[in-house]
Amino acid sequence: EVQLVESGGGLVQPGRSLRLSCEASGFNIDDYDMYWVRQAPGKGLEWVSGISWNSRTIGYANSVRGRFTIYRDNAKNSLSLQMNSLREEDTALYFCVKDGRDSSNFEGSFGLDVWGQGTTVTVSS
Amino acid sequence: EIVLTQSPATLSLSPGERATLSCRASQSISRYLAWYQQKPGQAPRLLIYDASSRATGIPTRFSGSGSGTDFTLTISRLEPEDFAVYYCQQRHNWPETFGQGTKLEIK
Numbered sequence: 238e239v240q241l242v243e244s245g246g247g248l249v250q251p252g253r254s255l256r257l258s259c260e261a262s263g264f265n266i267d268d269y270d271m272y273w274v275r276q277a278p279g280k281g282l283e284w285v286s287g288i289s290w291n292s293r294t295i296g297y298a299n300s301v302r303g304r305f306t307i308y309r310d311n312a313k314n315s316l317s318l319q320m321n322s323l324r325e326e327d328t329a330l331y332f333c334v335k336d337g338r339d340s341s342n343f344e345g346s347f348g349l350d351v352w353g354q355g356t357t358v359t360v361s362s
Numbered sequence: 363e364i365v366l367t368q369s370p371a372t373l374s375l376s377p378g379e380r381a382t383l384s385c386r387a388s389q390s391i392s393r394y395l396a397w398y399q400q401k402p403g404q405a406p407r408l409l410i411y412d413a414s415s416r417a418t419g420i421p422t423r424f425s426g427s428g429s430g431t432d433f434t435l436t437i438s439r440l441e442p443e444d445f446a447v448y449y450c451q452q453r454h455n456w457p458e459t460f461g462q463g464t465k466l467e468i469k
Contacts, residue, residue, distance in 0.1 A: 282406065282449050282460040296456030299363060332405060347453060348396040348411035355405065
């Protein structure tokens with residue numbers, strides 16, 4: 238079964254740091270771009286960050302650029318998000334997400350086809 | 363950053379009716395648009411990619427159309443399980459962005 242499992246969320250004070258992790262199973266992440274998407278309580282989806290299959294291309298939402306860093310370890314089949322200088326507006330459910338397109342052959346659906354269940358980050362004093 | 367505007371914010375319809383949801387981009391995104399369905403307490407589910415291609419396992423009552431800046435998601439005959447929130451997403455360039463969502467509710 239293709240699955241993504243996030244961990245590392247919790248309650249943190251403004252200005253502090255947190256590192257999220259995502260473990261993939263049932264597939265090899267090294268053929269796929271990977272992403273973090275978040276959803277604040279009662280709000281819509283926000284694309285946070287993306288990383289290409291070979292880590293050569295990395296992107297961030299304007300709201301997190303300079304504070305968040307995305308990493309991937311293809312050998313460990315895992316994805317991470319280092320979040321520094323956290324703000325109350327970073328409070329959200331953070332999803333780890335897989336691209337549907339296989340970067341090795343460009344086959345598959347060009348959408349976000351596998352989502353984890355999310356890990357909750359609460360930034361509050 | 364490309365802004366996506368979805369309309370209407372809320373759509374009230376009955377089972378069996380046809381639903382038409384719109385998504386407008388602030389600049390041309392060719393056909394690099396995806397649609398997702400999200401139910402309460404669940405992760406989003408990919409419905410449509412490349413504006414009109416159905417994802418694996420998605421019923422044929424879901425269809426997408428459009429290119430450039432204007433896109434539409436159509437549900438031909440609503441089933442009870444279709445009442446949810448729908449998001450569009452542009453995949454033309456990074457940072458990718460989502461629309462604010464359309465809530466499809468039972469009338």
